[in-house]
Amino acid sequence: MGRTRSITLTILFILIAFAATAVTALKDFSLASIDMKEFQAVQPMYTISALSRFNGRSGSPAYVSVEGAIYDFSQLRRWTGGNHMSQHSAGTELTYELKSLSPHREGKIADIEPVGVLVITLEELKKFDGKSGRKGYVAAWGKVYDFSRLGRWRNGSHQGGIHLAGEELTSELTKDSPHGVRKIEGVDAVAIFGMTIDELKTMNGNGGKKTYVAVEGRVYDVSALASWKGGNHQCGLHMAGNELTVEILHDSPHGAASLDKAYLIGILVFTLEQLKRYDGVADNRKLVSYEGVVYDVADIDWTAGYGIEVGTSLGNELSKLENAHIIGYIVRN
Structure with a gap:
C-alpha cells in the first residue's frame, strides 16, 4: 500500500513539474509583458x-x-x-x-x-x-x-x-x-x-510570398536569409512552408543558430481537426497534444495513440513527453 502511494505521488509530482514548464497559468496572462x-x-x-x-x-x-x-x-x-x-x-x-x-x-x-x-x-x-x-x-x-x-x-x-x-x-x-x-x-x-x-x-517563398518555417512552435520569416533563397535550404533538403523542428535542430549543421537572423513572427497552431491528421497513418508524422501543447512523439517510446489530445489519466506515460519536441499549440476554432 505504501509503495503504491509512493509511486502515485511520484507520478503526480512529475506531472506537476512537467506542466509547470510548458504552460502559463491563465490568471497570470499579460499579453503586454x-x-x-x-x-x-x-x-x-x-x-x-x-x-x-x-x-x-x-x-x-x-x-x-x-x-x-x-x-x-x-x-x-x-x-x-x-x-x-x-x-x-x-x-x-x-x-x-x-x-x-x-x-x-x-x-x-x-x-x-x-x-x-x-x-x-x-x-x-x-x-x-x-x-x-x-x-x-x-x-x-x-x-x-x-x-x-x-x-x-x-x-x-x-x-x-x-x-x-x-x-x-x-x-x-x-x-x-x-x-x-x-x-x-x-x-x-x-x-x-x-x-x-x-x-x-x-508561405513557401513561391509566387511572391514570404518564406516561413516553424521550429519548436515558433514561426520564423527566413525570406531575407541567403541560405533560404527560393524557399529551399541546402539544395532542396529542407523546404519552406513546413514545420522543421527535427530537421533544423538535428540535421542542420548550425542547429537553431541558423535562425538567429530570421524574424520571429508568431506561433504555430493546430486546430483539433488538423491534429487528427497526424496519426501516423493519414500523415506519417505522429503528434499528440497535452495541456494545449503539441508534441512530436515519433522518436520516443510512445504507445498511447497519435493525432489526439491526451489527459492526466495516462499517468506515467506523460513523463515521456519531456523528451519529445514541442512543435506547436492547440487553438479552439
Missing part, C-alpha cells in the same frame, strides 16, 4: 472565429476580448443578451472600446479572471484591413496590434500603400520603417499572432 521568444502555452486559446460564437445569444456565454485576454461577461447585468449599451457586442475584440470609450475603463474587468486567450490567424488577420469601417490590425513580432487610430495608417494604408493593415509586417517594420520598433510604443496589442499548419504551407 509576454516575450514571444519565451512563449509558453496558455489554455484555452481561441481564434476570432471561435470567439464570435460566444456572443451571449441563444444561451451562449458572452465573451469579450481585451488586450488578448478573453473574459466572460455573462453575469454582468449591463451585458444581458450579449449587448452593452446598444454599442458593444459580445463575441468580439473590444480593447479600444473598453479601455478608451468606457466610463469604467479597465475597472470593468479588474475583478474578473480570464477564461481564455485570443489568437488571430493569418487568414483572420486579412479581414482587419482598416477599410470600410473595419479595424486595422497589423501583426509584428508575434503579436497583433490595433493601428486603427494611427494618423499615418488612415484606411489601413501606410506610406502610400507601401505597408497595409491586415498583414504580417515584422520585417517591414523592423528594417524598412524609419521608426522601427518605436512605431508600436503606446499601441495596444490585441492578440497573439498564430499561424495554422495549413496557413504555414502557403
Whole structure:
C-alpha cells in the first residue's frame, strides 16, 4: 500500500513539474509583458472565429476580448443578451472600446479572471484591413496590434500603400520603417499572432510570398536569409512552408543558430481537426497534444495513440513527453 502511494505521488509530482514548464497559468496572462521568444502555452486559446460564437445569444456565454485576454461577461447585468449599451457586442475584440470609450475603463474587468486567450490567424488577420469601417490590425513580432487610430495608417494604408493593415509586417517594420520598433510604443496589442499548419504551407517563398518555417512552435520569416533563397535550404533538403523542428535542430549543421537572423513572427497552431491528421497513418508524422501543447512523439517510446489530445489519466506515460519536441499549440476554432 505504501509503495503504491509512493509511486502515485511520484507520478503526480512529475506531472506537476512537467506542466509547470510548458504552460502559463491563465490568471497570470499579460499579453503586454509576454516575450514571444519565451512563449509558453496558455489554455484555452481561441481564434476570432471561435470567439464570435460566444456572443451571449441563444444561451451562449458572452465573451469579450481585451488586450488578448478573453473574459466572460455573462453575469454582468449591463451585458444581458450579449449587448452593452446598444454599442458593444459580445463575441468580439473590444480593447479600444473598453479601455478608451468606457466610463469604467479597465475597472470593468479588474475583478474578473480570464477564461481564455485570443489568437488571430493569418487568414483572420486579412479581414482587419482598416477599410470600410473595419479595424486595422497589423501583426509584428508575434503579436497583433490595433493601428486603427494611427494618423499615418488612415484606411489601413501606410506610406502610400507601401505597408497595409491586415498583414504580417515584422520585417517591414523592423528594417524598412524609419521608426522601427518605436512605431508600436503606446499601441495596444490585441492578440497573439498564430499561424495554422495549413496557413504555414502557403508561405513557401513561391509566387511572391514570404518564406516561413516553424521550429519548436515558433514561426520564423527566413525570406531575407541567403541560405533560404527560393524557399529551399541546402539544395532542396529542407523546404519552406513546413514545420522543421527535427530537421533544423538535428540535421542542420548550425542547429537553431541558423535562425538567429530570421524574424520571429508568431506561433504555430493546430486546430483539433488538423491534429487528427497526424496519426501516423493519414500523415506519417505522429503528434499528440497535452495541456494545449503539441508534441512530436515519433522518436520516443510512445504507445498511447497519435493525432489526439491526451489527459492526466495516462499517468506515467506523460513523463515521456519531456523528451519529445514541442512543435506547436492547440487553438479552439
